[in-house]
Amino acid sequence: MISNKKAPLTVYAPASMGNVGVGFDLLGAALAPIDGSLLGDKVRISESQGGNLAEGLSNTKGEVIFSQTGIWCHKLPSNPEDNIVYQCARFFLEKLGLHTDIAVNLEKNLPVGSGLGSSASSVVAALYGLNEYFDSPFGTQALLQLMGEFEGKISGSVHYDNVAPSYLGGMQLMLDSPTELCAAIPHFKHWYWLVAYPGVSLSTAKMRALLPAQYDKAVTIDFGRHLSAFVHASYSQNPKLAIEILKDVLAEPYRKDAIPGYIQACSALTELGMLTTGISGSGPTLFSITDDIAVAEQAKVWLAQHYVSQSGGFVHICRIDELGARRV
Template identity: 45%
Template structure:
């Protein structure tokens, strides 16, 4: 038996639309992500468990773990009869890399079960391909940090899909999912098809400046450059009272605030546990819309997708 865990992730982190992402884990040790268990079997079986299993499609051929199994078997050239159980702990359409969690955990589990026929690059490439079937086009800002851990910059050049970059270890990440969903495709469709040259230049300045500040350990500069001028101006209309929420969180002492991926999860960054606790409390009282919503105080997950049982 192989049991693999894949952590949640925040795509974009404001300044890096589709090219930056971080893996996160709650500071209290709770697993915020999906688990996949694979056991030997004479026939192929799929099972769904977990808090959000009810959100998965009834038709197994539309289930993400079936897609992963099918693509993996096609690449290695044979069908593997196994029993695959997906523990769906991540809400779908949350903006926390839910599909990336399931994809990464399933493919890593299949690869380990078959004695690793695929290397890291081929495995990550396949993750992006399957992610693209769900969201409309391949992108790696969730699957790369989910797989590798840490803060990942999408390179996609010279045989490198992504590479880790330095991050500020004292940053505390608070994520709040209100309990509702926004599909990635819907969040993408609200964006303009073209941007003004001025906006493109400004975005280049912010992104390159953030990467520079990360490598030179200029924390204040990095936070100042974490501005989303590509997605936030349009996606904030999908989140009621977004600007008022942002103003309140920054007033509490957070050093940055934004939309996690496509939303509706929002994130805040703090450097003080007191501020983190106050921010968490405020979000629980003012942002959650139902009992399924949650708020977590997190740190960066540096391990990525990993084996948690055998």
């Protein structure tokens, strides 16, 4: 007798840097620690003990049995219906007219409000996993659009600079055209990206509220020039130009004072020989770039001693994660 029971699956979605300094809301990159650890959330999907409901019960919805684990799950809503992963699963069942009872577990490994795409990682892992589990009813672009919409419920606005790299991997430039939401651009494979999370959380909505409602024309011209020059440097593989131009003129001037220790860390990292430093997403995580692993190790020690201020804070030396969301 052949069983129709689906095999459980577990998927992982990596942490990501939104903005990458130079590309506010338009550039994002996925992160992979060089020690081989997984920096991101996992979602496990399986049939619940109830299995499939009997035929003819068209008015009965499939049930989502939701649970959450992981070191940061205590920061999430205790009511399952308030969790975005539960909402993703509920959407899938209703959209596809499914009457299957499923069990969904979120392993929350990224801190909330960290600037590392925490909500994006959960949403990407959930929707990618559900799409795989139910035999890929959504194509890549449609699924990415759904990810942006669900993540926007948490962050307060729809933008793809975290969900796109977490889903697709690499460094992603947002296009938002009618046919293509984003495109991968080349990155510098010899760069090491340090990310340091101090252990405190900052609301994305509150950090966005620090930005001015309007910008001076000269600032917007500088923003366009820096972003286009960085993309050019990436395609021409000119790391010197890329570092020179990797400046945040839109967000950092207004956010740096709100991140404890950030200004001091920038000065110290420069003295240690790091090439440039910026805010990951809306903070408080910072990123810092070098092409020298010895300098990266020294900077990691300094950040662990002087920037990490609360329990749960961490520092990772990373490369760009080229794989994005995947089964594990």
